[in-house]
Amino acid sequence: MLAAAMILLGSAHSQLSDEEKRDMFLHSREDIHPVPRATSTPKPKPTPAAKPTPRPTPHPKPTPEPEPEEQPTATPKPHPKATPTPDEEEEAPKKHKATPTPEPEESKPDKIAEPEPEPEKPTPKPTPTPKPTPTPKPESEEKPSAPIVIEKSGKAEDEGYVPPPPKRGWSFFGGGPKYTYLTPSVRAAIDKAAVKKGRWKYIVVHNSGTRQGNAHAFDIYHRTVRHMPNGLAYHFVIGNGRSSGDGEIEIGNRWTRQINGGHVASDYLNNIALGICLVGDFNRDLPTKAQTAALEELIDYLRKRCGRVKGHDIIVRGHKQINPKPTDCPGDRFPLKWLNREFKD
Numbered sequence: 001m002l003a004a005a006m007i008l009l010g011s012a013h014s015q016l017s018d019e020e021k022r023d024m025f026l027h028s029r030e031d032i033h034p035v036p037r038a039t040s041t042p043k044p045k046p047t048p049a050a051k052p053t054p055r056p057t058p059h060p061k062p063t064p065e066p067e068p069e070e071q072p073t074a075t076p077k078p079h080p081k082a083t084p085t086p087d088e089e090e091e092a093p094k095k096h097k098a099t100p101t102p103e104p105e106e107s108k109p110d111k112i113a114e115p116e117p118e119p120e121k122p123t124p125k126p127t128p129t130p131k132p133t134p135t136p137k138p139e140s141e142e143k144p145s146a147p148i149v150i151e152k153s154g155k156a157e158d159e160g161y162v163p164p165p166p167k168r169g170w171s172f173f174g175g176g177p178k179y180t181y182l183t184p185s186v187r188a189a190i191d192k193a194a195v196k197k198g199r200w201k202y203i204v205v206h207n208s209g210t211r212q213g214n215a216h217a218f219d220i221y222h223r224t225v226r227h228m229p230n231g232l233a234y235h236f237v238i239g240n241g242r243s244s245g246d247g248e249i250e251i252g253n254r255w256t257r258q259i260n261g262g263h264v265a266s267d268y269l270n271n272i273a274l275g276i277c278l279v280g281d282f283n284r285d286l287p288t289k290a291q292t293a294a295l296e297e298l299i300d301y302l303r304k305r306c307g308r309v310k311g312h313d314i315i316v317r318g319h320k321q322i323n324p325k326p327t328d329c330p331g332d333r334f335p336l337k338w339l340n341r342e343f344k345d
Helices: 002-012 018-032 066-074 086-098 102-113 184-192 215-224 267-272 289-306 336-342
Strands: 202-207 236-240 246-251 273-278 315-318
Touching: 184 246, 184 289, 202 267, 202 289, 236 289, 246 289, 267 273, 273 289, 315 336
Parallel strands: 202 273, 202 315, 236 273
Antiparallel strands: 236 246
């Protein structure tokens, strides 16, 4: 067909005018266009004419691609509120101005949290419970008016007072025991105290653990350091010749007031046991002869002064023989065998 067309054109070329030739060329071109121009289709695609024509339908692929791109852009717009991170960050400063109301709502639970310490108020209520605990102070233990508890028998019956021993002996000629260290003034002070029958059942012997001292020094120590309101824990002190006379017997206020001692680790024993302290450290030294002689005279006189208990004299023991807790008092070098042999039960 192309060849025939060219022949016709060549023959008629001389006879046709320029306008006719042009029309002929265009007409022939329109007829030839459908077949060969299939390859040249990509060129007219960008032209606007391709859009209204139905031909772009076979080419929906490029068109839907921009559409989904536009769709996601539209989707975030309705969901900026749902997206927490990007949209809220941008809109947060705008909304904070308009949303001061939720902030007081958060403050409301803070106000509710304030009454939470109210349950802590009952906590000081149990605090008064320990207040009755300090009642067992050493002061109450040392009150002379406290009832005397004897083992399982409860309160001791009031049997009256023990009279002091006679000043003279029992022989016809007025003889009697002679005391070297138990001077008349000491015996008078011992006799002056009002001793109830059955009040004292033990005599406990101690050493001070110091190489010097006296009743006054020990009294200050027990009041200030040991915080004993009644002071000197013993009823009697026997000196060794350094801070007081060798064999000198000193009487403490616990005897004159007839109150319990503070020399044994037992409230019960302190209430029924007299304490005698010999000045000295008998883990290193021996008691002096004057001390042992004065101790013998004092124990013998106290047994007479306090009377017998259940048909026997007051029991005499070293501190470590009766103390509930382990102790080395009255010292390893103190003659305990002599004490137990001299003052049998």
